[in-house]
Amino acid sequence: MSARPLALSSRIPPGLAHAGLLWPSLGIILVFMVAPIAIMLTYSFLVPGAYGGVEWTFSTGAYEQILFERDFLDDSLTFTPDYLIIVARSLLQATVATALCLVISVPTAYYIATRSERVKNIWLFLITIPYWVNLLIRTIALLFVLRDDGPINSALLDLGVIGQPLALSYNGFAISLGLIYSFLPFMVLPLYSAFERFDFRLLEAAYDLYASRRTAFFRIVLPVMRPGLIAGSLLVFIPSVGSYLAPDILGGGKTLMIGNLIGTQFQGARNWPFGAALSMILLTITLIVLLWLARRAAQQQSN
């Protein structure tokens, strides 16, 4: 009996058998990624229904709404930068978060990668510990730390360092901090593995050829680690641009980012096509970043 499945599988050409290993994940991508995106794309070209949902009439109104305001009296379009500002703010917040994650992660990852095997594992374990807790709970916890009567402000007030609580929460600062806190390990781990693969004899060679520590870092270490840096940056940047929780909870919903704007369209505002159109814009931004990086990597390769 047990020999039968073996005999069966040996009749399948090996290439096909291997392709078969991909089917489960292909299926998941098809059902849970391609299909929703197709639905969103369709919805973005429809007209909003009165109580949410959509009416099946073709319209580019949702996209127009991003740039223009329709006067409800005479139907004329006037340019409005409001939504563009939100998109720009999202990009800026994500860029700042990515840059700060990089600055924090490079020394951290370097330190961990150059420890002994046992110490390395302890550090990696410690880095992942906070991520055993749900992101929502962690974000709320961060809010409790930052708010006016939180531990930071209380301590500073008690010590007499400040007379009034610092505005640490419900602003851009809190959002940035939240984004960094949420996505830092996604930067540390790829950088760690890049440092781990890094051949430190290259550094010796650089010193041997009269490079200073600084020059060796910028001309040898960073370029050789490029793939790790790019991977880490993408893993932080992409979820940061569309992040929902940090702006919602730490920003107090006052400083909107594109993720919150999209969320509002499907909940309060009940403008599904506009939400879908914004999602498409977000997706396009992400794709442009990815394509740009892929092109640069290809150029690097061919040089």
Add this chain to the structure above:
Amino acid sequence: MQRAIIEPNPTSPADSKAASAAMSGSLPMQHPNSVAAEVRSLCKTYNAGTPRAHEALKDVNLSIRANEFFTLLGPSGCGKTTLLRILGGFEMLTSGVCRIFGEDVSRLPPEARPVNTVFQQYALFPHMTVRRNIAFGLEMLGKPKAEVERTVDRMLDLVHMREYADRRPDTMSGGQRQRVALARALAPQPKLLLLDEPLSALDLKLRQKMRLELKSLQRETGITFVFVTHDQEEALAMSDRVAVISNGRLQQVGTPEDIYEQPQSRFVADFIGESNLVEARVARCIGGEAALDVEGFGQVHAPVAQRVEVGQKVWLSIRPERLVLGAGHSDGQATASIADRTYLGNAVEYHLRAGEHALTARSPRGGLRGRQDFAPGDAVSLGFEPGSIKVLLS
């Protein structure tokens, strides 16, 4: 031992590097008899003060002359690479002093030493082309662009890699990478070139070819080479002088001939080439000539350079090719029987039993050109070429 001739104005190391970088394939500016590098009472202990402390080098004294091809030879783990890395500045010495062209560099980092290195696995920068790799050191020294490109072109020609200038290291073979590593290390015109087993990653044919190339490159550039290897054949073939290191200690320093013909210890006799080592006891010693009793094959005579006492235990070293086999017994000669015969193509090797001793004799193309061939089981007499027996005290 001569002290180094120090250059008239002792500039900073980077400057003196720059000064020596005026090479055009001509002779360097060093005095031919000056000392390129020397270490005095050098000790290196890893993890000093911990239970894992390991003495890698013990009281090493060594002078490397300018313009010579100097080899550090020893089995793996003997400390030869540690010594090279101390010269390069990659390891700090624990005690003692390390001088390069008279300047105490003991505490200087690698970038401040007029030294370049060819690393064991080459350590070429993977994200740079061959040209950029070779240019790196020159750029770090702040050479003008035109000069950098000129020097790189000359280096590419020197190692015959012109057509690979725009390739990346990962698209090249081991031999090609080796040449690039060499060109990269030579480009800034170091006063001293360190080579850490650069041939060990190559196959035999290429290794033999690179030996000749390295040797001629050293002559052409006039740069002092310090070469680390565990391959004694490599050491003998290329070096002007060889330092044999074992267990963190310097065993012997000399020309390849010295080291091979006049080993001063059992270790050197055994490690360099092959040697029959037998224990002996001094029976008489008159005027530098000793009679020595060897258990199993009587008395032999050999010159001794050192003072020996009657009854002292010593070791005799005889190279296999200098052991002469004769047919049958003859009076007063040691005898042995052939245990095995191995045909080696250009020679025949006989494994002999003489009492307790297992000996090896090698005869060029045994049985031909008047040389007598023997078969296993034959009884032979042992003869020694004059001067072939070395008496070793340790």
